[in-house]
Amino acid sequence: MASVSSQPQFRYTQPPSKVLHLRNLPWECTEEELIELGKPFGKVVNTKCNVGANRNQAFIEFADLNQAIAMISYYASSSEPAQVRGKTVYLQYSNRQEIVNNKTAADVPGNVLLVTIEGADARLVSIDVLHLVFSAFGFVHKITTFEKTAGFQALVQFSDAETATSAKDALDGRIIPRYLLPENVGPCTLRITYSGHSDLSVKFQSHRSRDYTNPYLPVAQSAMEGSGQAVVGLDGKRIETESNVLLASIENMQYAVTLDVLHMVFSAFGPVQKIAMFDKNGGLQALIQYPDIQTAVVAKEALEGHCIYDGGFCKLHISYSRHTDLSIKVNNDRSRDYTIPNTPVVTPQPSLLGQHPVPMMGAPTQQYNGAPPQYTPSSEQTMLPPSQAAWGAAPQVGPQSMPQSMPQSMPMQMHNNAYMPPPGAMPPQGAPGMHYPSHSMQSTPTLPTYGSDRIQ
DNA sequence: AGCACA
Numbered sequence: 001m002a003s004v005s006s007q008p009q010f011r012y013t014q015p016p017s018k019v020l021h022l023r024n025l026p027w028e029c030t031e032e033e034l035i036e037l038g039k040p041f042g043k044v045v046n047t048k049c050n051v052g053a054n055r056n057q058a059f060i061e062f063a064d065l066n067q068a069i070a071m072i073s074y075y076a077s078s079s080e081p082a083q084v085r086g087k088t089v090y091l092q093y094s095n096r097q098e099i100v101n102n103k104t105a106a107d108v109p110g111n112v113l114l115v116t117i118e119g120a121d122a123r124l125v126s127i128d129v130l131h132l133v134f135s136a137f138g139f140v141h142k143i144t145t146f147e148k149t150a151g152f153q154a155l156v157q158f159s160d161a162e163t164a165t166s167a168k169d170a171l172d173g174r175i176i177p178r179y180l181l182p183e184n185v186g187p188c189t190l191r192i193t194y195s196g197h198s199d200l201s202v203k204f205q206s207h208r209s210r211d212y213t214n215p216y217l218p219v220a221q222s223a224m225e226g227s228g229q230a231v232v233g234l235d236g237k238r239i240e241t242e243s244n245v246l247l248a249s250i251e252n253m254q255y256a257v258t259l260d261v262l263h264m265v266f267s268a269f270g271p272v273q274k275i276a277m278f279d280k281n282g283g284l285q286a287l288i289q290y291p292d293i294q295t296a297v298v299a300k301e302a303l304e305g306h307c308i309y310d311g312g313f314c315k316l317h318i319s320y321s322r323h324t325d326l327s328i329k330v331n332n333d334r335s336r337d338y339t340i341p342n343t344p345v346v347t348p349q350p351s352l353l354g355q356h357p358v359p360m361m362g363a364p365t366q367q368y369n370g371a372p373p374q375y376t377p378s379s380e381q382t383m384l385p386p387s388q389a390a391w392g393a394a395p396q397v398g399p400q401s402m403p404q405s406m407p408q409s410m411p412m413q414m415h416n417n418a419y420m421p422p423p424g425a426m427p428p429q430g431a432p433g434m435h436y437p438s439h440s441m442q443s444t445p446t447l448p449t450y451g452s453d454r455i456q
Numbered sequence: 457a458g459c460a461c462a
Contacts, residue, residue, distance in 0.1 A: 023459085024457065051460050057458085057460080090458085094459060094460095096459070100460075104461080104462060106462080150462095196462095
């Protein structure tokens with residue numbers, strides 16, 4: 001009560017303090033630069049930068065009052081003003097006697113980033129886009145999104161602070177690349193700090209939060225509301241509840257679609273764990289299980305509406321299944337569990353092999369041997385083929401690769417390019433889904449003619 | 457161009 005007096009807020013002459021107040025600092029002035037500036041006059045014991053609304057103010061605290069006085073008097077009579085990076089900074093005694101260093105969580109490096117998405121359309125940035133953007137720097141464990149007074153925010157969890165830091169350093173202040181956003185969405189800037197969290201709690205997979213380490217996490221009821229699986233997103237677009245299991249129905253099935261053909265087509269996007277085929281409404285349908293939702297999302301986006309064979313034959317319609325884990329009772333020509341090692345390939349299709357430069361062929365258990373696991377979710381390790389690790393871990397890419405655009409010849413024409421992986425999120429070289437012959441994908445949405453030799 | 461709060 002008594003301490004707050006009616007003194008004017010600013011005086012032309014401040015009483016000396018060992019804390020100095022600096023303003024007009026260059027953008028993102030560092031602690032080191034402040035120490036450099038003060039060092040000639042004494043021992044800088046504390047600093048605080050990025051202060052004020054424009055974050056262009058700072059404080060320097062000296063060990064001794066005389067050192068602060070020395071600095072002020074020097075620049076008071078100097079012909080050269082104090083400068084940081086060539087920019088004149090203004091000094092005065094602070095009206096505080098010490099720096100209270102609010103080392104907020106935002107300053108302490110951690111494995112979880114607090115991301116604020118700025119922009120009129122920030123809310124239209126999907127969690128999948130965020131996942132793609134941040135996956136360029138390492139395996140993203142979890143993402144939660146929420147609305148705060150600060151706007152639309154997300155917490156992005158990496159495995160360690162180093163990975164998080166590389167993402168933060170590369171992405172803070174940058175805009176989300178346009179090619180990742182729907183056309184109608186305006187520019188969105190990312191503001192990134194560290195979060196105090198170290199492990200996010202994600203109860204459900206939903207449009208607001210994801211746990212990429214646990215594909216078997218139940219899908220939120222909120223994401224199921226309405227009839228069937230469709231919910232309406234913020235942009236009014238129909239959004240399906242994503243699942244790691246896809247339901248594919250095949251239209252205009254002029255040619256036999258075998259289990260192996262399906263396996264090949266869907267393996268282009270990641271390891272296929274299980275496939276079950278069945279007849280429904282006179283047509284053929286299949287359930288295809290991936291270890292994780294994001295792989296299924298990518299596969300669905302890439303394959304929906306496309307034809308397995310040239311000429312509009314065997315057109316795929318893909319939706320998300322409600323299943324998360326198929327129960328395959330028996331391995332036969334209509335159903336298979338590829339996660340069980342040593343499963344003999346009952347009906348090998350030699351004609352499919354070697355015809356095209358598709359490296360995913362061969363016995364499922366022998367694939368992916370080249371890629372040492374970088375990340376292996378321990379709880380799933382025993383259930384999954386070694387491929388899981390290889391697919392789950394995005395190759396580490398330097399931050400500099402982020403702002404650059406996608407390879408010019410992005411082979412897939414996506415309806416919604418939100419799922420286009422950034423360079424670092426690309427599967428290891430040789431994933432066939434990423435290597436469609438560009439000519440066949442640009443004009444007509446046709447898959448490479450796997451096994452076309454048998455057709456013609 | 458004028459003093460820090462998630």
